[in-house]
Amino acid sequence: MTPRRKFIRNVALLSVGTHALLRTGSLSAAVSESDALRIKGWPEMKYTKLGRTEFNASRLVYGCGAALSRRQDERSLAAAYDQGVNVFDVGTSRYYGAAERHLGEFVKTRRDKVFLISKSFLNAARDEEPDVERAKEIASQWRSDMEQSLSQLGQEHVDAYYMMDAKNPILVKNEEIYREFERAKQDGKVSYYGLSTHDNAEKVLLAAAETGWYDLAMVAITPAGWYDYNIRQVVKDSPAMVDLKPVFDKAKDAGIALVGMKVARHMAGAMFGGRSARQAYDEFYSEKMQNAQFSPFQKAYAFVLEHGMDVVNADIQNFDILEENFIAAATSRDYVS
Numbered sequence: 001m002t003p004r005r006k007f008i009r010n011v012a013l014l015s016v017g018t019h020a021l022l023r024t025g026s027l028s029a030a031v032s033e034s035d036a037l038r039i040k041g042w043p044e045m046k047y048t049k050l051g052r053t054e055f056n057a058s059r060l061v062y063g064c065g066a067a068l069s070r071r072q073d074e075r076s077l078a079a080a081y082d083q084g085v086n087v088f089d090v091g092t093s094r095y096y097g098a099a100e101r102h103l104g105e106f107v108k109t110r111r112d113k114v115f116l117i118s119k120s121f122l123n124a125a126r127d128e129e130p131d132v133e134r135a136k137e138i139a140s141q142w143r144s145d146m147e148q149s150l151s152q153l154g155q156e157h158v159d160a161y162y163m164m165d166a167k168n169p170i171l172v173k174n175e176e177i178y179r180e181f182e183r184a185k186q187d188g189k190v191s192y193y194g195l196s197t198h199d200n201a202e203k204v205l206l207a208a209a210e211t212g213w214y215d216l217a218m219v220a221i222t223p224a225g226w227y228d229y230n231i232r233q234v235v236k237d238s239p240a241m242v243d244l245k246p247v248f249d250k251a252k253d254a255g256i257a258l259v260g261m262k263v264a265r266h267m268a269g270a271m272f273g274g275r276s277a278r279q280a281y282d283e284f285y286s287e288k289m290q291n292a293q294f295s296p297f298q299k300a301y302a303f304v305l306e307h308g309m310d311v312v313n314a315d316i317q318n319f320d321i322l323e324e325n326f327i328a329a330a331t332s333r334d335y336v337s
Contacts, residue, residue: 035079035319042323043330045084048310051257053192053215055115055159057087059305060329061259061313064090069097076322077106083326086113089218089259089313091164092120092145093152100152108154117216118153119162119196120145122177126167126199135176143180146189160192160216167199169207178213192216198229198262202247209254217251218313220262223281223303227262234266240284241307248308260309264297289335298324302332 050057062085067073090096090103100118107114124130124138146161161184166172172195181193193213197204198220208214220227225238248258267277278296281303289299301312305328314325 035075038323039079039083042083042326045326045330046333047084050087050115050310051215051252052255053115053159053257055087057115057257057311058085058329059311059332060085060326061087061089061117061311063261063313063315064088064103065096065099065315067316068099068102072102072105073316073318074106076316076319077103079319080316080322080326081106081110081114085326087115087117087311089117089119090153091118091162092149094120094145095164100149101154104153104155111155115159116153116155117160117162117194118146118149118158119164119194120149121164122166122171124168124171127170128168129170130174132176135174138171139174139177139180142177143184146184150189157188158190160194161190162194162196162216162218164196165199166195166197166204166208169200169203172204172207173211178211181213194218196261198227201226201235202244205247205251205256209251209256212254214254214256216257216259218259218261220265221260221304221309222263222266223284223300223307224266227266229262229265232265241304242284245308257310258308260301260304260312263304263312263314264300267296267300286336292335294328294335295324298328301325301328302335305329305332306336 046059047056048059062077062080068090088103088107090099093100107116120142122138123141130138142163150156150158163172171177181190184190192215194216195204195208195214196218201219205217205219208217220229221241222234223241224234225240225244226235228235251258267280281300282290285299285303289303292299294302301314305312312329316322316325
């Protein structure tokens, strides 16, 4: 949506909200009427099978970690769910504060309709090569975090639990950690094994594919290639995303569903006038994508969805961001030449 069209739309929504407020005297009613009119114009969400889980997943994953770490956001969560978003991703309270608890309050009446993901990191060094006893200790801590996540969510079961911030291929292939997952699965705590990575991602993803254990992998990826969240930059000398297809194919052949994340984080400075940041990925776009009535952020999300990612995880900080990401995920296929 162009800035001018967005301005005109917002003026109209303000008018609707004002009339509702005058009529009902209720601010919440005014917001609800304005939101109902707003989402009426959203496109239909698109879906895809989430790897071997066979879950028919919305192409937009609602990222809840940072977004819900300090507050509930019933307005955005409800709008996303009502419009068809059915995958919600969160993470351990050790990192994300109250996010699991806030999400748990929302999903408790919708649990059978959504795919619920949480995660925790391993207490291990980047290049650690643990012996069996040390690996058992690491696995036990991860399982303990899983139990805490379930408690925070108010759930007995999550669909997937990730090894968060995976960066060490040795740990990705560690049998003791995988056995702990299998025990949790046997106990009815979790169904699917996954990981998230934004450091050493290519090696981590290939290691995961080699094991045949993993069902999902959430990777930091941009149109320009791998993204390293630690340095807030695209990895130096990374192949462009289109050239990473053989890596993605290996993962998919191993049954792994690919979830893109940190897709537009590199452009965050654009919100404060950084022209070069807004144009960071333009060279990778077709003419059709270049001419799309999309923001730079929407173009990045649409691109990664059409070049290897099954779904994309977006950190939904407010209703405007939800709307922008929803439209990108729902219409990305329209902009592939």
